[in-house]
Structures are given as structure tokens and as C-alpha cells.
Amino acid sequence: MAQKKQNAFYAQSGGVTAxxxxxxxxxxxxxxxxxxxxxxxxxxxxxxxxALTEDxxxxxxxxxxxxxxxKFTPSGAFGSCRHKLKSFEANRAEYERLIExxxxxxIGYFFYNGGGDSMDxxxxxxxxxxxxxxxxxxxxxxxxxxxxxxxxxxxPGFGSVAKYVAVSIRxxxxxxxxxxxxxxxxxxxxxxxRHAGWIAAAGGLAAEKExxxxxxxxxxxxxxxxxxxLKKVNQCVKKFGYCxxxxxxxxxxxDGTFLADAGSVDAFGHKQLGGVAPVVAQMVKDELGFKYxxxxxxxxQRAARHIASETDVEQAYAMGKAAVEYALAGKNAxxxxxxxxxxxxxxxTIGEAKLSDVANVEKMMPKKYISSNGFHIxxxxxxxxxxxIKGESYPTFKNGLPQYVVLKxxxxxxxLKKKFKI
Amino acid sequence: MAQKKQNAFYAQSGGVTAxxxxxxxxxxxxxxxxxxxxxxxxxxxxxxxxALTEDxxxxxxxxxxxxxxxKFTPSGAFGSCRHKLKSFEANRAEYERLIExxxxxxIGYFFYNGGGDSMDxxxxxxxxxxxxxxxxxxxxxxxxxxxxxxxxxxxPGFGSVAKYVAVSIRxxxxxxxxxxxxxxxxxxxxxxxRHAGWIAAAGGLAAEKExxxxxxxxxxxxxxxxxxxLKKVNQCVKKFGYCxxxxxxxxxxxDGTFLADAGSVDAFGHKQLGGVAPVVAQMVKDELGFKYxxxxxxxxQRAARHIASETDVEQAYAMGKAAVEYALAGKNAxxxxxxxxxxxxxxxTIGEAKLSDVANVEKMMPKKYISSNGFHIxxxxxxxxxxxIKGESYPTFKNGLPQYVVLKxxxxxxxLKKKFKI
Numbered sequence: 001m002a003q004k005k006q007n008a009f010y011a012q013s014g015g016v017t018a019x020x021x022x023x024x025x026x027x028x029x030x031x032x033x034x035x036x037x038x039x040x041x042x043x044x045x046x047x048x049x050x051a052l053t054e055d056x057x058x059x060x061x062x063x064x065x066x067x068x069x070x071k072f073t074p075s076g077a078f079g080s081c082r083h084k085l086k087s088f089e090a091n092r093a094e095y096e097r098l099i100e101x102x103x104x105x106x107i108g109y110f111f112y113n114g115g116g117d118s119m120d121x122x123x124x125x126x127x128x129x130x131x132x133x134x135x136x137x138x139x140x141x142x143x144x145x146x147x148x149x150x151x152x153x154x155x156p157g158f159g160s161v162a163k164y165v166a167v168s169i170r171x172x173x174x175x176x177x178x179x180x181x182x183x184x185x186x187x188x189x190x191x192x193x194r195h196a197g198w199i200a201a202a203g204g205l206a207a208e209k210e211x212x213x214x215x216x217x218x219x220x221x222x223x224x225x226x227x228x229x230l231k232k233v234n235q236c237v238k239k240f241g242y243c244x245x246x247x248x249x250x251x252x253x254x255d256g257t258f259l260a261d262a263g264s265v266d267a268f269g270h271k272q273l274g275g276v277a278p279v280v281a282q283m284v285k286d287e288l289g290f291k292y293x294x295x296x297x298x299x300x301q302r303a304a305r306h307i308a309s310e311t312d313v314e315q316a317y318a319m320g321k322a323a324v325e326y327a328l329a330g331k332n333a334x335x336x337x338x339x340x341x342x343x344x345x346x347x348x349t350i351g352e353a354k355l356s357d358v359a360n361v362e363k364m365m366p367k368k369y370i371s372s373n374g375f376h377i378x379x380x381x382x383x384x385x386x387x388x389i390k391g392e393s394y395p396t397f398k399n400g401l402p403q404y405v406v407l408k409x410x411x412x413x414x415x416l417k418k419k420f421k422i
Numbered sequence: 423m424a425q426k427k428q429n430a431f432y433a434q435s436g437g438v439t440a441x442x443x444x445x446x447x448x449x450x451x452x453x454x455x456x457x458x459x460x461x462x463x464x465x466x467x468x469x470x471x472x473a474l475t476e477d478x479x480x481x482x483x484x485x486x487x488x489x490x491x492x493k494f495t496p497s498g499a500f501g502s503c504r505h506k507l508k509s510f511e512a513n514r515a516e517y518e519r520l521i522e523x524x525x526x527x528x529i530g531y532f533f534y535n536g537g538g539d540s541m542d543x544x545x546x547x548x549x550x551x552x553x554x555x556x557x558x559x560x561x562x563x564x565x566x567x568x569x570x571x572x573x574x575x576x577x578p579g580f581g582s583v584a585k586y587v588a589v590s591i592r593x594x595x596x597x598x599x600x601x602x603x604x605x606x607x608x609x610x611x612x613x614x615x616r617h618a619g620w621i622a623a624a625g626g627l628a629a630e631k632e633x634x635x636x637x638x639x640x641x642x643x644x645x646x647x648x649x650x651x652l653k654k655v656n657q658c659v660k661k662f663g664y665c666x667x668x669x670x671x672x673x674x675x676x677d678g679t680f681l682a683d684a685g686s687v688d689a690f691g692h693k694q695l696g697g698v699a700p701v702v703a704q705m706v707k708d709e710l711g712f713k714y715x716x717x718x719x720x721x722x723q724r725a726a727r728h729i730a731s732e733t734d735v736e737q738a739y740a741m742g743k744a745a746v747e748y749a750l751a752g753k754n755a756x757x758x759x760x761x762x763x764x765x766x767x768x769x770x771t772i773g774e775a776k777l778s779d780v781a782n783v784e785k786m787m788p789k790k791y792i793s794s795n796g797f798h799i800x801x802x803x804x805x806x807x808x809x810x811i812k813g814e815s816y817p818t819f820k821n822g823l824p825q826y827v828v829l830k831x832x833x834x835x836x837x838l839k840k841k842f843k844i
Contacts, residue, residue, distance in 0.1 A: 016600050018593075046603040075596035081604040163822055171440075171725035174497035174826055178438050181468040182503040187721060206823065275700060277718075296699075298717035299609060303593035306729055309822060389822035400585055400731060400811035401628065404596055 005037055006108025008327075009051060010059075011044035012076040012143075013114030013121070017157030018164075018305040019316035020143050021077050023113050025070035026320030027141070028059055032067075037328055042105060042412055046079035048112075048121065052094060052420050054101050056412035069405035071317060072395040074305035077407050083422065085121045088128050095128045097420050103134050104415040109327045110136045113320075115144035115155075119335055120359035126333040139323045140335035140355050143316075145302045147198035150361040151353040152337035154388055156319055157302070159312030162202030163389035164304040165191050165246065168297065170206035173213020173244045176293070180242035185290040186233060189214075190277035191297055193248045197221050197365050199301075202385055203246035204377035213244030215375075218280070220250030221365055222374040224259060230287050232375055237290060247276050306402050310391025315348070322350045346387035427459055428530025430749075431473060432481075433466035434498040434565075435536030435543070439579030440586075440727040441738035442565050443499050445535050447492035448742025449563070450481055454489075459750055464527060464834055468501035470534075470543065474516060474842050476523050478834035491827035493739060494817040496727035499829050505844065507543045510550050517550045519842050525556050526837040531749045532558045535742075537566035537577075541757055542781035548755040561745045562757035562777050565738075567724045569620035572783040573775040574759035576810055578741055579724070581734030584624030585811035586726040587613050587668065590719065592628035595635020595666045598715070602664035607712040608655060611636075612699035613719055615670045619643050619787050621723075624807055625668035626799035635666030637797075640702070642672030643787055644796040646681060652709050654797055659712060669698050728824050732813025737770070744772045768809035 008031055012020055024043075031038045043057040044050030050057070057078050059067070070077055088095055102110070110129075112122040119140040126138035142149050147158035169189055176187045193199040197219035204217055215236040218224060236243035252258045260276035277294040285292050315338055322336035335358050339351040369381035377385070395402040430453055434442055446465075453460045465479040466472030472479070479500050481489070492499055507516050524532070532551075534544040541562040548560035564571050569580035591611055598609045615621040619641035626639055637658040640646060658665035674680045682698035699716040707714050737760050744758035757780050761773040791803035799807070817824040 012600075016597055049604060073596070074593050076600035079600050079603055081601070083604055166823055167728055168722050168726075170823060170826070171496050171727060172721040174495070175438055175721045175725040178434075178498035178501050179503070181501060182471060182505055184721075189722075278697060278700075293720050294718070295720035295722050296716070296718045297722065298715050299594040299597045299606075300590050300611075300717050300719065300722075303597040304590075305593060306589055311822075386821055391822065392816070392819055394814070394816070397814055399808055400733075400813065401588055401592060404592070 005039055007039040007106050008041045008109035008111060009044065009102060009107045010041055010111040011047045011051060011113065012078055012080040013047045013112060013118035014080060014082060015145065015302065016074070016076040016080050017143060017145050017302050018074040018160040018308045019156055019313050020113060021070040021073045021075065022313050022316035023141050023143065023156060023320035024077060025067060026317035027111060027324055028067050030321045030324040034324065034328060038109065038324070039106070042107065043078035045409065047081035047083065048085065049081045049083050049422060050079070051098055051101055052422060054414050054416050054420070056105065057409045058412045061410045062407050066405050066407055071313065072305065073404040074303045077405070078409065084117050085124060088124060095124070096132070098125060099129050099132050099134050100416065102136055105412065108136060110138045111141060111323050112138070113141040113143050115146070116149060116358065116360050116362060119355050123333055123355035123359050126355065137327045137332050138355070139327045139331065140358065141319050141323045142335055142337065145199065146193055146196055148196040148362045150358055150363045153340040153348065154338055156312060156316035158198060159309035159315070159388035160304065161192065161199055161301050162385060163309040164301045164307050165199055165203045165297070166205040166389060167307055169203045169214050169244060169246055172295065173206065176213070176242045176244060183291060184293045185237050186243045186245065186281065186284045186292040188245045188247055188277045188281045188292065188294040189297065190247050190249060190295070192301060193220060194250045195220055195362060197248050200246050200248035201365060201369060201377050201381055202389065205382060205385055205389065211240045214246045215240065215243050216245045217376055218245065218247040218251040219365070219370060220248050220252060222370060223254035224251055226283065230284070233284055234288055245280065247280050249276055251276055305395055305404070308393050309389045310393040311388055313393040318350060326352065427461055429461040429528050430463045430531035430533060431466065431524060431529045432463055432533040433469045433473060433535065434500055434502040435469045435534060435540035436502060436504060437567065437724065438496070438498040438502050439565060439567050439724050440496040440582040440730045441578055441735050442535060443492040443495045443497065444735050444738035445563050445565065445578060445742035446499060447489060448739035449533060449746055450489050452743045452746040456746065456750060460531065460746070461528070464529065465500035467831065469503035469505065470507065471503045471505050471844060472501070473523055474519055474844060476836050476838050476842070478527065479831045480834045483832045484829050488827050488829055493735065494727065495826040496725045499827070500831065506539050507546060510546060517546070518554070520547060521551050521554050521556050522838065524558055527834065530558060532560045533563060533745050534560070535563040535565050537568070538571060538780065538782050538784060541777050545755055545777035545781050548777065559749045559754050560777070561749045561753065562780065563741050563745045564757055564759065567621065568615055568618055570618040570784045572780055572785045575762040575770065576760055578734060578738035580620060581731035581737070581810035582726065583614065583621055583723050584807060585731040586723045586729050587621055587625045587719070588627040588811060589729055591625045591636050591666060591668055594717065595628065598635070598664045598666060605713060606715045607659050608665045608667065608703065608706045608714040610667045610669055610699045610703045610714065610716040611719065612669050612671060612717070614723060615642060616672045617642055617784060619670050619672070622668050622670035623787060623791060623799050623803055624811065627804060627807055627811065629798070633662045636668045637662065637665050638667045639798055640667065640669040640673040641787070641792060641796070642670050642674060644792060645676035646673055648705065652706070655706055656710055667702065669702050671698055673698055727817055727826070730815050731811045732815040733810055735815045740772060748774065
């Protein structure tokens with residue numbers, strides 16, 4: 001446990017979001033307010049790879065204004081990566097190298113901003129550093145658009161994607177409704193969410209009544225039944241004149257085969273998906289003959305800082321701030337969480353979870369959040385999701401474009417002679 | 423020329439936009455201020471189809487508040503369609519029916535809100551109504567996301583799509599830049615624009631310096647050269663770490679073959695396109711091996727009222743207003759236009775064009791707007807486009823979602839016994 005003044009290391013991990021930089025902002029601003037305990041905040045260039053290669057960024061070189069601007073800037077300002085550390089037994093060299101780098105730069109605090117895989121890494125660093133006689137205070141900061149981290153009520157990054165998806169399908173729904181009589185009758189929008197349908201579910205918020213878009217949501221949690229689906233599409237077109245569909249990239253048949261499967265695999269061993277929207281649209285065209293259009297939002301949804309949820313931004317900031325406060329309070333191998341209060345009006349506070357309880361656990365959508373026909377969300381789901389997209393937090397615009405900060409990202413002088421190959 | 427008090431007919435035509443309802447708002451509000459000359463404004467349900475089938479909407483039944491809300495609502499509030507009237511010789515019955523309906527409902531003003539095809543229709547109605555002894559004052563209102571109407575400096579609807587595209591590729595560019603070291607290196611975003619590259623060009627506004635996204639724009643105006651393209655992609659990845667590409671749905675090979683061709687044809691005989699982004703992305707993967715992601719914005723781009731350009735909204739409103747004023751001034755077979763003043767700071771005023779000069783003419787991008795290597799926009803293009811995306815015009819949000827109006831759209835009592843089959 002670091003009581004003397006030591007430096008801190010911060011890294012962003014995995015897919016970036018519209019608000020992960022808001023967590024960085026909360027963390028750096030809070031660290032700067034605690035200079036007696038925390039020296040400099042070093043960020044890993046491209047996440048944990050920066051720690052392994054001793055490629056550290058000196059955030060103390062950034063102006064107060066630029067750090068504040070992080071709250072309004074999407075993406076990962078220091079770079080992120082999809083490099084997952086193996087177990088200590090399987091790749092001892094990586095852990096030894098990390099501790100070596102941290103020791104050389106007098107780093108007593110390790111802050112890792114990511115999803116389940118990253119919480120696993122942070123937890124291992126806490127254990128290994130102790131074993132190796134250089135104990136480091138490790139605090140995770142939750143981040144994932146997939147909203148699949150356990151214990152925390154929701155994950156920073158999700159609320160903004162949720163808002164983007166709900167806003168987009170509402171707007172596209174209005175568009176299609178006005179043309180459906182003589183043109184496009186079926187619109188399919190593909191959204192992210194590998195195994196959990198949280199993002200797809202958020203699209204459901206746009207539908208305040210049965211006739212509103214989206215009429216159908218295809219969840220990864222519900223086995224795709226072509227016949228039932230086509231019947232529902234046909235019903236919607238007959239009843240409302242058109243049918244707007246939100247489909248999760250993870251939508252799959254009963255046997256687990258994804259509706260669209262690009263076939264390649266990412267560094268974490270997850271299948272890389274994409275292109276389910278055209279598959280679903282073509283199915284509708286072939287079987288029902290309706291004119292269709294489809295959209296694949298892809299990175300646009302998770303980068304859309306211009307329509308970020310204010311709630312999400314505030315929570316992301318608060319998680320970064322709390323991480324520093326927890327570390328200074330001597331808490332180790334924990335992650336701050338968002339706790340929903342049991343009030344009628346949405347209120348939240350900050351809790352904590354052990355990293356060992358968070359690591360590698362995927363929070364699925366509760367069954368009670370999916371309507372009985374499997375095609376929409378329930379009132380319980382709406383109550384859960386609705387506050388998360390609340391509030392707008394617009395960036396500054398100049399000449400019609402949002403002004404996002406690009407940091408100087410000045411490197412810290414390397415102190416180790418040995419290079420490390422990833 | 424209508425001098426006595428008569429009713430007006432208004433219809434929305436073709437693909438809807440984020441701001442076509444702002445034109446409707448300008449038109450209806452101005453008509454309501456001129457009750458001595460204009461009785462009621464009847465809107466065609468689903469565009470010109472509503473006129474042919476005598477399915478008229480009585481806009482006088484809508485509250486002042488709801489009409490004002492049209493300024494903030496995307497899509498076509500009365501419904502639009504892709505029905506193109508043939509020549510008088512080829513389908514005399516349609517024109518006779520139109521005049522019959524207009525006569526029955528004492529309609530002396532015909533306002534048609536659409537693109538080049540619609541201006542052609544409005545022009546024909548002006549001619550035919552005169553021939554048939556029931557002269558109607560016909561005024562077109564420009565609308566097209568494609569920005570391909572001639573004479574007018576730009577077309578309402580375009581500025582907002584342009585802003586959406588520029589904002590989106592900037593945000594996605596930030597995202598990819600932060601992950602490129604170990605993940606996605608090439609991002610492809612597909613945008614609309616059949617024959618003219620205006621929308622794709624707008625993406626270029628996001629790049630304020632060479633290293634900014636997008637690094638490559640694929641225009642319909644520039645024959646696609648695979649070898650040259652892949653070389654450029656490779657250069658960008660080497661130089662900037664990643665490559666962000668905006669591709670127009672109309673991008674084509676030298677022989678005119680579209681890079682992606684869905685094969686079907688719409689009511690105007692245009693080929694229906696979609697899906698060029700995955701084609702380009704796969705090409706990059708196959709030849710260069712880079713990890714890719716792609717997005718197809720489709721309707722999201724033209725419906726995105728939440729990020730509409732304030733300039734565009736104001737101009738759309740002004741066109742609707744001017745249409746009424748022109749009609750009341752006795753102008754016939756004209757269309758108000760946007761005229762760019764020759765001032766250093768962007769200023770615009772309202773001009774007029776003859777419908778016969780506008781009809782069926784496509785304004786292409788000038789060659790001087792495309793950089794010499796064919797992959798980006800020039801400074802001249804930037805100067806032209808930049809003011810069109812300026813200003814934000816946010817809708818009201820409630821519970822995190824934009825509040826768009828759905829009108830009552832009460833039908834006008836039918837007066838004709840004869841039905842009409844489209």
C-alpha cells in the first residue's frame with residue numbers, strides 16, 4: 001500500500017468509448033489535487049503495451065485546459081489496445097517486465113480503465129506485484145459499451161451508445177414512416193453487443209407506443225426464429241405501414257451460429273462480427289418482397305460524443321475520480337461501481353467491488369427485460385435503461401464541427417536498457 | 423394567377439431530409455399570416471399521391487405549436503413518395519385528375535417540395551393547368567440531400583447531412599486513431615450521393631490537416647482505380663498509423679460499374695445502391711491485410727435532426743416562406759433559390775429560378791473542388807462547404823430523447839365521386 005509519494009500509471013484498454021476520456025479527466029484532475037501523495041500520472045501509450053515497452057506519456061505536461069477538454073472528447077486520448085495479459089504461469093515475463101517498469105518509474109498506483117478482461121489484468125498485477133516484493137495499489141475503472149460488467153449497476157460508455165442508438169432509430173423510424181406508402185417498408189439497423197443485448201435493448205427506448213420504431217429488436221439472448229421473425233415483420237408492415245428493426249451483431253440461431261459471421265477472431269479470442277443488417281434485410285426482401293434499407297452504425301455509435309448521455313459523462317468522470325480516492329484510501333484490487341439508489345427519481349452513488357469478483361464475469365440481460373414474444377423490451381427494462389441516456393452534454397462546436405482535444409502526449413524518458421518484445 | 427382567395431396545396435416529394443419539415447413550417451406559418459389571399463393549406467398525404475387520390479390533409483386543424491415544432495422534426499410530416507408524373511402526352515389522365523382535384527377544392531396554389539424530378543412535375547402542372555383552363559400558381563421548394571439542384575447555391579437538406587457526415591467521420595477517426603496500433607487500421611464509412619459527390623466531399627471538412635480523418639474520399643466523379651487506391655491506403659497507414667475513408671454509394675469504376683450494385687431500380691429509374699463500404703473494406707483486407715471496420719450510415723444521415731446544421735434549418739424555413747411570398751406576388755413556375763453573397767463572411771439571400779431551368783438538371787461537383795490526386799477536397803471546396811454546416815439547432819429532449827412532432831393529419835372531406843388508381 002503506497003503511503004509515501006509515488007507516481008501513478010493509467011491506461012485505457014479495449015474498445016474505446018465516447019466517455020472513457022471523461023474517466024481519464026476525472027482521474028488526472030483528482031490526482032493533481034493530491035500532489036502530496038501522487039507525483040506524476042503516467043499514461044500508457046496504447047494501453048498496457050505502453051507499460052510493457054516502457055512507452056509512458058507524461059500527463060503533467062498537459063495544460064489544465066486540455067485535461068478538462070478530455071471530458072468532451074471521444075476515443076482514447078492516450079491510445080488503447082486489445083492486448084490481454086496471460087496468467088502469471090503462462091507468461092511470467094510480461095508481469096516481471098511490468099513490475100520492472102513500474103519500479104523504475106516509482107509507480108505505486110496502477111489504474112486500468114477497461115472491461116472484464118482488463119479488470120482481470122489489474123487484479124493479477126495486484127497479486128503479482130505483491131509476490132515480487134513491489135506491491136502496487138491496483139484500481140480498476142469500469143468501461144464498456146456492452147454494459148456487461150457485473151456488480152456495477154451500469155458501465156460508463158454504455159449510456160452514450162444507448163442514447164445514440166435510441167436517437168438514431170427514432171429518427172430513421174420517422175424517415176421510413178413518411179416514405180413507406182410507396183417506398184422503403186423495412187429498415188434494419190445493426191448495433192454492437194457481442195453476447196449481451198444491452199445496446200440493442202436501448203433502441204427500444206425510442207418506442208413509446210406500439211406503433212413507434214423500433215417494432216422489432218433481435219437480441220443475442222433470444223434464438224433467432226426465421227419464421228416467427230418474418231411473420232412479425234409482415235404484421236408490423238400491415239399494422240403500421242412499415243417495420244423498423246434493431247438487430248444486435250450477436251443475433252444468432254438456436255445452435256449458436258451468428259446470423260452474420262465474419263469469421264476472424266480478435267486478440268481476446270472473440271469472433272469478429274459485422275454485417276448482420278444486410279443479411280436480415282435480404283431475408284425480408286426474399287421472403288416478403290418488401291423494399292428495404294439497412295444501416296450499420298459500427299464505430300459511429302461508440303464514438304458519438306456529440307450525442308453523449310450527460311448521465312454517462314458524469315458517471316465516467318466520477319469513476320475516474322473515485323479510483324484515485326480509493327487508491328489514496330489504501331483500497332487495493334477494487335473497482336468503483338455505480339450504485340442505483342432505491343429512490344423513485346433516479347439517483348446514483350458510488351460503491352466498490354473486488355476485482356476478483358468482476359474479472360471475466362459477463363452480466364447478461366435479465367430475462368424479465370425481454371418481452372414474452374422475444375422481440376422487444378419490457379417496462380422493467382425501460383425503467384432500468386431510461387435514466388442512463390438522460391441529459392445532453394454537447395461539446396463545443398467551431399465552424400460547425402465539434403472541437404475535440406488532441407493531447408501533446410510527450411514521452412517519459414526511458415530508464416531501462418532492456419527492450420521488450422510483445 | 424390567383425388574386426382572389428384560394429386554397430393552397432403543398433406536397434413533399436422524394437427522399438425526406440432532416441429539414442424538409444422546416445420548409446413546411448415556413449410555408450404554413452407564412453400562409454397563415456396571409457389569410458386574405460390563402461384560405462387553407464392542404465397537404466398531400468404521401469406527396470403527389472395524395473393529390474391524385476384526393477387524399478388531402480387539412481393543415482388548418484394543426485395547432486400553432488405543432489406547426490412550429492415541424493422546424494425541429496425530421497422526415498416528411500405529411501408523407502412523401504417517389505411517384506414521378508410522366509409527360510402530359512404519356513399520361514394525360516394523371517394531369518387531368520390533378521387539375522380536377524385542385525378545382526374541386528378551390529386550390530389556386532401548388533407548392534411542391536422536392537428535387538429535380540419534382541421541379542419538373544411542378545413545371546408541368548403550371549403548363550397543363552393553364553392549358554386546361556384552370557391556371558394554378560406553381561412554386562417549387564428546393565430539397566435534396568444530394569445538393570445537385572442547379573442555380574441555387576445549395577439545397578436545403580444537404581447542409582445537415584454534410585454536418586452529420588463530417589461530425590461522424592471525425593468521431594470515428596478519433597476512435598480508430600486510438601486503437602490502430604494493435605487493432606483496426608482501416609475504417610470505411612459509406613455515405614449517400616448517387617451521381618454527385620457532394621455528401622462525400624462534406625466528410626472532407628473534418629480533416630483540418632493531412633493527418634486528420636478522413637484521409638481518403640472516394641467520389642462518384644473520380645473513376646475508381648484499385649491500384650492507386652490501395653497504394654494510398656498503405657501510405658496513410660504507414661504515415662498516420664491508420665486510414666479513414668469516406669466512400670460515396672455512387673463510387674464507380676471507369677466503365678461506370680458501381681463498386682457495389684444492389685441491382686434493383688427505384689420508381690424514378692435510378693439504380694438502388696448500398697453496401698459499397700464492405701466491398702472496399704474487404705478489398706483492403708485481401709490486398710493489404712489490415713484489420714478493418716466499416717459503417718453504412720444510410721437513412722441515419724438524412725434523418726439526423728439532432729445534429730442538423732442551423733444554417734440549413736434557417737434556409738429550409740426561408741425557402742418555404744419565400745415560396746408563399748413568390749406565389750402571392752404572382753410569380754409562377756419558379757423556385758426560390760439560395761444566393762451566396764460575395765462577402766468575405768458567409769451571407770446569403772433569396773433569389774429565384776425558373777422551374778424550366780431547374781427541372782431534371784443535375785449539378786455536379788466542379789472539378790476544382792476535387793484535389794489533383796482525386797482523393798480529397800480542395801481549399802475552394804472547403805470554402806464552399808464550410809458555412810453550410812455551421813451552427814447547431816438542437817431539438818428539445820425529454821428523458822434523453824429528441825421530441826419530434828407527429829401531426830394529427832386530419833383528412834379533408836372528399837368531394838369527387840370518381841376514385842383514381844395510381
